[in-house]
């Protein structure tokens with residue numbers, strides 16, 4: 001019998017906390033502080049375009065399966081839609097819509113000329129062969145040919161995707177339009193116009209923001225105890241760079257669980273182990289096993305959630321012991337938990353600032369490609385560091401001036417810039 005379920009029809013989020021409601025709550029919070037006009041808030045509460053496509057694929061065993069693929073374009077007021085594509089079983093349209101909105105504020109906060117978008121396919125990439133993933137990626141992007149482009153909407157990697165998927169997508173787009181278009185995606189391999197420094201960029205940005213915040217509190221990175229949830233592109237790079245900078249990484253995790261070592265982990269050895277074990281850190285010798293939930297509540301100085309959203313909620317916030325939380329993931333701390341942490345004096349470095357290094361280097365990749373001029377890694381890292389440190393200081397200044405926490409300060413800057421541009425452009429017709 002043919003399955004009649006429509007995987008893309010979704011009336012409500014299966015998650016306990018609806019990510020889109022959460023994103024709108026953040027927007028309203030910032031709008032209230034900025035005293036924004038209700039009409040502006042109404043516009044910004046809605047994505048400009050939501051696309052869901054069917055992705056029919058022949059599996060390796062000859063069976064045909066159909067997957068849902070989403071692309072949400074939240075706002076292009078400041079420039080082309082920009083944001084990653086996520087492959088993860090928990091992907092929903094509401095989640096992708098929330099993440100697209102976050103991208104709008106992130107790009108605006110960093111002052112880069114982009115709007116916000118996000119894509120996603122609810123699959124666990126670990127359960128597919130490379131050939132199946134290639135067919136899924138190519139068919140997904142072929143269904144979006146009219147919706148994306150280097151001056152329209154520029155995808156990039158997110159959870160479960162990497163330079164490999166970007167190469168397939170760039171090639172599929174190029175073949176379909178009849179000429180090579182490297183600028184249609186960022187986070188590409190170097191061989192086809194990617195940028196040096198992009199792979200480590202988000203983790204490097206996290207390291208920079210943590211370093212700046214500690215410095216403001218008179219603390220150096222040397223010997224600081226850090227726990228990191230998620231050991232993928234972002235968590236892995238952050239762990240490596242913070243370790244190199246002298247911090248002690250006491251715990252890291254992947255989807256199936258984590259590892260803990262009181263005296264600090266040898267991050268190069270953990271990386272090598274994960275590379276041999278389908279990215280999993282579980283079973284790493286000489287470290288104790290720890291659950292993803294217990295990692296969050298470890299006694300440490302800095303906690304870096306670098307996996308999924310809604311990890312620190314009203315349910316576990318009272319057990320959090322870190323004095324600094326750097327949101328490497330998008331949306332890992334709920335609004336309610338954020339308020340509890342702030343009241344306790346915990347510094348929460350918000351996602352739209354802390355993890356912006358990735359999209360900043362995506363922007364630098366796009367600029368290099370459009371100008372046919374490629375930079376060395378030192379220059380890329382320097383330009384990114386300048387933009388990140390500048391944004392950090394603007395957020396600190398805004399927080400001081402408005403007497404608000406760092407998340408609200410980051411939001412008032414990001415949302416404020418978009419609202420101003422929307423006001424100046426006016427409403428068509």
Ligand SMILES: NC(=O)c1ccc[n+]([C@@H]2O[C@H](COP(=O)([O-])OP(=O)(O)OC[C@H]3O[C@@H](n4cnc5c(N)ncnc54)[C@H](OP(=O)(O)O)[C@@H]3O)[C@@H](O)[C@H]2O)c1
Pocket residue numbers: 084157158159160161202229230231232233234235253254255256278279280292306307308309328329330355356358359
């Ligand atoms: N990539 C970027 O440029 C970028 C930029 C800014 C922000 N971000 C955000 O950073 C976060 C991580 O992205 P990424 O690119 O690092 O993804 P990634 O490379 O796919 O890595 C994700 C990591 O999280 C782990 N994980 C998966 N499900 C988990 C769960 N339920 N609990 C705990 N850990 C889990 C994964 O383990 P397994 O490998 O075992 O699944 C992996 O270690 C996301 O929130 C993303 O939106 C990414």
Ligand SMILES: N[C@@H](CCC(=O)O)C(=O)O
Pocket residue numbers: 082083084085154155156157158159186187330355356358359360362
């Ligand atoms: N997915 C990443 C990177 C987006 C990009 O480079 O366009 C993010 O959430 O910021």
